[in-house]
Structure formats: structure tokens, C-alpha cells
Amino acid sequence: MELGQFARHRRLRSTEAMRRLVRETELTPAHLVYPLFVEAGLHGRSPIASMPRQDRLGLDAVAEEAKHLAKLGIGGVMLFGLPESKDEIGSGAWAENGVVQEAARRIKDAAPELVVIGDVCLCEYTTHGHCGPLGRGGTVDNDAALPLLARTAVSLAAAGCDVVAPSDMMDGRVLAIRRALDEAGFTATPILSYAAKFASGFYGPFREAADSAPAFGDRRGYQMDPANARMALSEVVADLEQGADMVMVKPALPYLDVIRAVREMTKVPVAAYNVSGEYSMLMAAIERGWLDADRVIDEALIGIRRAGADIIITYHAREWAARR
Ligand code: PBG
Numbered sequence: 001m002e003l004g005q006f007a008r009h010r011r012l013r014s015t016e017a018m019r020r021l022v023r024e025t026e027l028t029p030a031h032l033v034y035p036l037f038v039e040a041g042l043h044g045r046s047p048i049a050s051m052p053r054q055d056r057l058g059l060d061a062v063a064e065e066a067k068h069l070a071k072l073g074i075g076g077v078m079l080f081g082l083p084e085s086k087d088e089i090g091s092g093a094w095a096e097n098g099v100v101q102e103a104a105r106r107i108k109d110a111a112p113e114l115v116v117i118g119d120v121c122l123c124e125y126t127t128h129g130h131c132g133p134l135g136r137g138g139t140v141d142n143d144a145a146l147p148l149l150a151r152t153a154v155s156l157a158a159a160g161c162d163v164v165a166p167s168d169m170m171d172g173r174v175l176a177i178r179r180a181l182d183e184a185g186f187t188a189t190p191i192l193s194y195a196a197k198f199a200s201g202f203y204g205p206f207r208e209a210a211d212s213a214p215a216f217g218d219r220r221g222y223q224m225d226p227a228n229a230r231m232a233l234s235e236v237v238a239d240l241e242q243g244a245d246m247v248m249v250k251p252a253l254p255y256l257d258v259i260r261a262v263r264e265m266t267k268v269p270v271a272a273y274n275v276s277g278e279y280s281m282l283m284a285a286i287e288r289g290w291l292d293a294d295r296v297i298d299e300a301l302i303g304i305r306r307a308g309a310d311i312i313i314t315y316h317a318r319e320w321a322a323r324r
Helices: 009-013 016-021 059-071 099-110 142-158 173-183 201-209 230-241 253-265 276-287 293-307 317-322
Strands: 032-039 045-047 055-057 076-082 115-120 163-166 192-197 246-250 270-274 311-314
Touching: 009 016, 032 059, 032 099, 032 317, 055 059, 059 099, 059 317, 076 099, 099 115, 099 142, 115 142, 142 163, 142 173, 163 173, 192 230, 192 253, 201 276, 230 246, 230 253, 246 253, 253 270, 253 293, 270 293, 276 293, 293 311, 293 317, 311 317
Parallel strands: 032 055, 032 076, 032 311, 076 115, 115 163, 163 192, 192 246, 246 270, 270 311
Antiparallel strands: 045 055
């Protein structure tokens, strides 16, 4: 029976102790993954203009950073690379001594308890900035991309990445990667697929951070239309059938309904990527004094958890964990 007009919801909000007792959603550093941009040839750190308080790291800075993040209890890191040079097919992505491969080795050495996730994509390594090699008419050739992505995933696993996370949105990449990992003996390496990745304006600051903006056109030919939620579920089904161990929704805040729908549809862990533009938008308002950092960052991250995400990939991770 409902309490109806006699309900007094405020009884359970009267003190912080009471509020804590009935709190439904929890957020801890263990749920968070912090993205790292590692730049070849850089020494120390270099600030990213479009992302206040975020830096690119040189290889000489990653070990110390990893130890710091591990001490904060952060669950893991997601690695992105800025290579020395680029080519048409993105061969820097699978170079044995590539910048991400080297970073992964150093991080696993310095802080073995951090889960190291290697982002599998070619856009940071191609001269044209698209996520696979170009075929006829200048569009990305889906099937030509698959072996290159598979090779990249194997190379990342070999360098010590605990998880590989394909973000390219080519059809069939999860199966290609699973087969290649298994053949190379990495049967225990899980795949976190960016299953529902939308073609989003919120990636703007990242493309400056990772130097991965497409030289022409956009990614709407392979990333999802922001209007489509049912198709996001279809993408998730396809990736699970191909062997994905975890699935991601990206971006997070404008797509909370998609996170919820994916959560309800599958039993596997769901990750949400609170992307660069979501971060910079809040930070810009915080820097102007228009929003209170502690409150809005908590609220944004709790909202993503409440929608159903188990794991949140977020640029807030480091500072949020440090001040809690
Ligand atoms: C690579 C990739 C992108 C992001 C993660 N992996 C950029 C893109 O697809 O253009 C975006 C992350 C962010 O904005 O924080 N394909």
C-alpha cells in the first residue's frame, strides 16, 4: 500500500547519516578509468589547451603518473598515443616500439594493480585522420581495416595491456580481434568494445589532444547517428555475438537513455565514456565560477552510474579521486 498523502519523504533526508544509509548509487575510484595521452618525443608533461588541467605525457612521465593513480585507487587507465610519424594505413598503431606499447610496458611495471586498457584505433596514426585505410571514393574501407585493427590489438596485448578496446566502429572488428588474440595466445585478454559510439561533436577537444581530427569529411559514415537508440542495441548485440566481454556507450551524458537500455539488455559489464567535450564544458563553467566543481562533477558521474554504467571512463577521475 502506498503512503499517499501521508508520505513524508523528508524523514529520510534529515541528516547526512540518514542520507548515506538510504543512498542507492555508489561511486568509488575503482569504478573510474582515466585516459592518458602519451606523446612520442615529449619530455615531462605538456598542457592540453582545450582540456583545462589535462596534460599530454612524455614516456618519462608515465611511470610516476601510474603510481599516483594507483595510490588514489583508480581502477584503470585508457591509453592513447601521439606517434613520431604517421602514414596512410596507420602502421604506428601496431609498432612493437610504438609509443602506447612502450607506455603500457612502463605502466605495468610501475603500477601492476592498474588495469591498462589499450584503445584500438588507427585515427591517431593515419595521415588523413580517419579510423581505417581509405578505399574508393575516400571512404574508410571496412574490411581492409579489420586485419590492421587485429594486428594492433595483438601488439597492445603483447606489450602488456590487460584489456583492448576497439573504438573504430568498423563492422566485424570484434570477431577479427578475438580470433587474432586467440591465435597469438592471448585467450585471456578481454575485449571492451566501443559498441555504441555516436558521431559526436563532443569529441572536439580530444581530437586536439590526440591530434586525430579527420583531414577531410567526418566520421558519420562509421560512427552512429545520435538520433538512434534502437540501433545502439543492435550494435551491442553484434559485438556480444562476436565475443565482446564488455560494451561501451559513448559519449555518456547526452546518451543516458542508451546506457540504461544497454544495461537492461545485457548482463555483461557496461562502460560509459564521459568524453572530452563533456569534461571541457563543465571545466569552462567551473573556471568562470559559474558552477561549483565538487557538486557538479559528483552529480555528473553519479548520474552516469545511476543510468547503469559499471565503469566510467572520465578525465575527472584523477582530481575527483584526489579530493574525496
Ligand atoms: C578514436 C577515439 C576518439 C575518442 C576516443 N577514441 C575520437 C573520435 O572518434 O573522433 C574520443 C574521446 C573523447 O572525446 O574524449 N577513434
